Amino acid sequence: MKRMFDLLLAVPAAIALSLPFCVLVLLVRLTSPGPVLYWSDRVGRYNRIFKMPKFRSMRIGTPAVATHLLQDANSYLTPIGSFLRKSSLDELPQLWSILRGDMSFVGPRPALYNQHDLIDLRTQHGVHELVPGLTGWAQINGRDELPIPEKVALDLEYMQKSSLRFDCSILWKTALKVIRRDGVSH
Secondary structure, eight states, X not given: OHHHHXXXXXXXXXXXXXXXXXXXXXXXXXXXXXXSEEEEEEEOGGGOEEEEXXXXXXXXXXXXXXXXXXXXXXXXXXXXHHHHHHTTGGGTTHHHHHHHTSOEEESSOOOBTTOHHHHHHHHHTTGGGSOOEEEOHHHHTTGGGSOHHHHHHHHHHHHHHOOHHHHHHHXXXXXXXXXXXXXXXX
């Protein structure tokens, strides 16, 4: 049911967003050297590594760590990087991961391959059995500002309450947060 929901949402979204996608491709290409997409190694369901695309908002050579762990994250941003991140438009290419089945619209955000503390705690609580999401319960309740134990507690709560209705509620709250730019630091 969840996979069908994802496909029913992702296919029309990909079609509807194709023009903005093309505009963003041009903007990224024209404002900084390097590839348009950044393919990040992420941890998926059952801790399987997959490649997750994002519009590149950071300069080439930026360390592959969570943004909040960078000394001066702003110094790594491309000229339109801040805009892409604050508007969450850098996440649009993740529709590809949803179409492939590596991600869902709603689930725990996929950890970076080197976030061992987060991966280990999620595995310990069984959260690793979930398909990661474009957004999730932890995302709308604090995003990167949350300490890892709180994030995993919210992921676990999501797993226990998981339903189509809960997913729709999370998507709605995510849309409101994106419009308000809540919880976006860079």
